[in-house]
Amino acid sequence: MALSDTELEQIDVVAEWDKNAEARHKQIVSKIDISYHKVLIPTLLKLVGKVKGMRIIDVGCGSGVFAAELAKRGANVVGVDPSKEMIHIANREYGSKDGIEFYSESIQRFANHTDMEFDLSVSNMSLITIEDLYGALHSISNLLKTEGKLAFNITHPYFWNQYRQYEPNEFFEYNKEHAQRGNFIISNDLHGLPSPTTHFHRPLEKYFQSLENASFIMENILEPIPNRDEMKLYPNPWKFPRFLSMKCTKVNEKRF
DSSP states (O other): BBOOOHHHHHHHHHHHHHHHHHHHHHHHHOOHHHIIIIIIIIHHHHHHOOTTTTTEEEETTTTTTHHHHHHHHHHHEEEEEEEEEHHHHHHHHHHHSSSSSEEOOOOHHHHHOOOOOOEEEEEEEEEGGSOOOHHHHHHHHHHEEEEEEEEEEEOOOOHHHHHTTTTTTTTOOOOOOOEEEOOBBBBTTOOOOOSSSEEOOHHHHHHHHHHHTTTTTEEEEEOOOOOHHHHTTTSOOOOOEEEEEEEEEEEOOOOO
């Protein structure tokens, strides 16, 4: 459901994920989230290539599963997430492993006090939960070396509403940015998470403009779809892409 500005003011997005942290972690590690394991993470890994020796920041790292995978592949990884419960799980499960550390704060706050510098930033489905998109991208840009990379997944701005069949209301327009709230449901867990979750719909134009303003240029854009065998794992076949994946490069000057 699309939210009015007044309704959004009553919602604490971070608190939603604190409530959902354990349940979401179980969805991922049990591998019942097909899209996470067959679409989202493989697409990010395809975009970033070999990461051995890289210093990577995982923005909105959640319970740390992807950060741990990157560390396993030889990267030095910092995971940042504003949800204290998510970071509690991340430290519990992966905090003792080499080459990985976690911080419970927003990417903006982290960028304001650290002198760390990174080769790559990744973000799996977290930019859609951040209200201040430009602020987040600007902070990521400041943390990256020149020619550093940013790779991320988001819900597909055009097709996601069709997939979820959100009921149209007076607050929804494709070309306008607004918040949506609903049950977090995956194909093999129709009960969803304990608490509804909020994310922000933005037209593609908003993403491109925000990336440009944060000194990023587009390198690659994908609309990942499961292959034929993977599609059989879903109760219903995909009719269109559900997600959008991008890889960008930080530059000294805007080149768009």
